[in-house]
Amino acid sequence: MSESANPSNPISSPAASAEAPVPEATTTPEIPQGPLGQLLQSKGFHPTALGKDALGNESMSFALTELLGAAQVLKDEASFDLLLSVSGVDMKTHRESVAHVFSLATNTTVALKVQVDEAEECPSLVSVWPAANWHERESYDLMGIIYCGHPDLRRILMPVDWVGHPLRKDYNEEDPRLVWNRR
């Protein structure tokens, strides 16, 4: 249980994200663990502390393999019982799945991030928070993140036969089916 991030995992290491031209590039390894990060560390997980966001919500990032276990610990031990949303974020080199979870007991929100490469699958949070079901479907639909273990991973907002994932940065907006009402 080291204080710093697990260096053996390139996905969660801050050095890897520092090369990406994205907001999280400012992340430095010096950010101290918040109270939830310390709780998870004491349980044997290795979250990368990302500090607080602009409105004071603690955020941390995980290796893909640790997400489910850490989520279960947060639910059981820190009473984070209400999943608010799962957002997919395209970071150009990889994609990020950000889950915002709310605790009714302590009225705090925490952001759990995982980096998902093109070939990887993100573990689904449905087994921990069933409310993630539609949110992960939406993230899959618009961002193309595959959630393994999801009971019903289908498109939700776009038509079933839609090609591509519209919220990706490299999505081609000149899809022939989008021009039908151009003037």
Place this chain on the structure above:
Amino acid sequence: MTESKPTDKHTSIPLPEGYLPTENKVLSAVTEIAKGMATVISHVGREPVTEEYPEVMPEMTNRFHGRLSLLAKSDGTDLCIGCKACAKVCPCDDLIQIEMHRDGDKKPVIDQFTIDMGRCIFCGNCTEVCPVDCIKMLPDFELADYSREALVLDKFDLTLKGNESDEWRAAHDLVPTV
């Protein structure tokens, strides 16, 4: 009658004691319906709240988001300086189109100023960023026309006369620009 608590089939949550009304159902139904009907009937004599629109024109407030227009200087000449700030903040992409050039004294001359009112969403962004308070919204909401093309207003349609512009400015506490 058996003492089975009423529950919802799906969640099987028993309803708490005393949640269901205990008074005489028929009696309470009659009185409650009578009370409701009395409320409805009490509306009969009240003043109508609706306006008979085409005959009675509603009076619009000062800040109403209506048809876009270009104010002019008091002498009727162009106030717009062609900075294209309005076009940049418009959420509808190419709704506002401006073509301008500068004459010998480097004064801006507006060649074309078209707004497609058919696609305008009346958000008022353009009126807020205009540095010379030129593009403004009128309290005019009757914009229907026979074709989409008729809704594309050019500079002539948009520009108000000098005295109309002064009236508008007076109503909105704006300092007239010379």
Place this chain on the structure above:
Amino acid sequence: MAIPQLELPEKPGFSSLQGVTFDQGLSTEDMVINIGPQHPSTHGVLRLVTTINGEIVKDMEPVIGYLHRSKEKMAEGRSYFQYQPTIDRVEYLSSFFDHYAYVTALEGIANLKVPKRVQYIRVICMELNRITSHLLWFGTFLLDLGATSPFFYAFRDREAIFDLFEELTGARMMYNYFRFGGVNADMPVGWLDQVRGVINELPARFDEYEAIATKNPIILDRCLGVGLFNLQDCLDYGVTGPAMRACGVDNDLRKTQPYSSYEDFTFDVPTESVGDVYARYKVRMAEMRESLKIIHQALDNMPGGDTAEVKKIQAEVDVVANEIKEAQKRVALAKKQEQEPVAADVTLAEKTIPVINADWQTYGQKVNLMTFKPPAGEAYSQVESPRGLLGCYVISDGTPKAYRVKWRGASFSNLTILPSLMIGNLYPDLMAIFGSLDIILPEVDR
């Protein structure tokens, strides 16, 4: 095939179905009905693929996306201010809340301070908007249950509030009024008194609504014990807002995480313990009265008072400030010309320029909306909207355009519980249950 053996929950009232089981020897078979996409009771465009057997719903699958307008993608191609008017369309019945979530996220990222007067104006706007939203819900919910008159009464009072909004923002529904660190314009002169006049009439109107609906035997019969769920269901499906508070939880962000000066106001969080359609009805009716309480307090304690008052003081301050500035100019000019400045000018020029109370401003730190460029960062802002927790997740990469904007609509999560409430229940209860969840489809599809 198996005939469903369902017992109806024992309900009060005059239902002819009471005590009737559905095993009457009739042979029924499954039938698939598409409810929607165009259906007057779906409050938007929603399709429910429903499998029914007789009157019993056996399966239901909501199909959404008919109103998907790619609001999140639009944010990436527009500057922050350019994107702002389109937020109104995310949730058109209470768009002040959407704006508040968006604006707060960016205020957090750009570290802008919001004056007290602005916070109070925002509270008045949002609470009035909560009333209009609940009034529309009240009208359409009862319309779904077959009552026509309350619909018109609710719209009448809603119109009165919309007139106030029109006076303030220029628009009746698509306000586009909040700005980063402030509001678009100060209130019109006398607006506070107009609000007072409107909301003083509302309690009597609410009494009328309650007289018509609250104990009406038909309403009781269709609402009591229908669509029950408990707190665990809320957590499992992400249900928030009045629907959650009807399950006995008093979780309200306005109390637990006071934003926009909500800590200054005293109000109660109405809760009900049962969690059925009727409890949700009662919570919403009570919430409207609590909103009135908050508005009254905000009107009475508005920093700076009416706009006329602020304008008067601002004019006085401006006169003094101008005098001092002129004197400073004269002193500077005299020094430049190496002359002795007038003694009166020197004493005047040494005074500090007076400014109006910072709490009374309509802008904290004025930003240039054309070039607004918050630093890189991210924020997840939440607001207690009439439908539940509304979240806005903004990621900024330091450019004038947002890197990512994600909306967490309360309706999106609230809709997920509908199939589980309907399966095994009577088909006619759909409208009561669906109406009581207060779903608005543009927020689901975004």
